[in-house]
Amino acid sequence: MKEKELRRSLSVLPIGTVMKLTDLSARQIRYYEQQGLVIPERNEGNRRMYSLNDIDQLLEIKDYLGEGxxxxxxxxxxxxxxxxxxxxxxxxxxxxxxxxxxxxxxxxxxxxxxxxxxxxxxxxxxxxxx
DNA sequence: CTTCTAACA
DNA sequence: TGTTAGAA
Structure with missing residues (x-):
């Protein structure tokens, strides 16, 4: 099952979609990046592009933060x-x-x-x- | 219209 | 963390 991991690694989601999927603000998503967690790729226009793995990563971070x-x-x-x-x-x-x-x-x-x-x-x- | 960076009444 | 300004 290498194809599956490959798809989950493709960075194709703009921050707007990530916001809806994770229920996090753009501010938070970018801040977590500064903190060294979930560093997305950038497209030609310097825009952050996230993968499904990044989404999971962010949701995981959200859980940890929720636990204090x-x-x-x-x-x-x-x-x-x-x-x-x-x-x-x-x-x-x-x-x-x-x-x-x-x-x-x-x-x-x-x-x-x-x-x-x-x-x-x-x-x-x-x-x-x- | 969406996203980026930088800064703060 | 929110919000906002100005640029891309």
Whole structure:
């Protein structure tokens, strides 16, 4: 299924369409770009052209922001995500995660999210409960 | 008409 | 983040 990924990577959507699809303002979309997240291609007229992957990316960012994570935090989660994708290529086949593994990973995620929050939002589950 | 950049009563 | 001006 390489064709599918190719289509999702084609940058063919102008910012106006992205605004409707993501329910984000042009200001926000451009600002997130300045922050180093979702850098769209530019057409001949210097206009931003987004791909379907960019749309997903923006929606993901929107979710994180809704959970009280700031852009600096998203950048870090993003870098961690990219590093995990690389390491995943090496560790071809992995053993299924044990119950203890899941709880350990979950604890790390909450610790990271809690530390990156801006303070206006609080997690409903305390780290100790994990 | 749509989008871009830069700036702020 | 919103909004606005001036240019493309």
């Amino acid at each position: 994570i700031n852009m600096a935090g998203i950048r870090q989660l993003y870098e961690q995500q990219q590093q995990k994708e690389e390491s995943a290529k090496n560790k071809r086949q992995q053993q299924p995660l044990t119950d203890a593994d899941v709880r350990r990973i979950l604890r790390e995620e909450f610790k990271a999210v809690g530390g990156l929050s801006d303070g206006t939002t609080r997690l409903s589950v305390r780290n100790q409960e994990l």
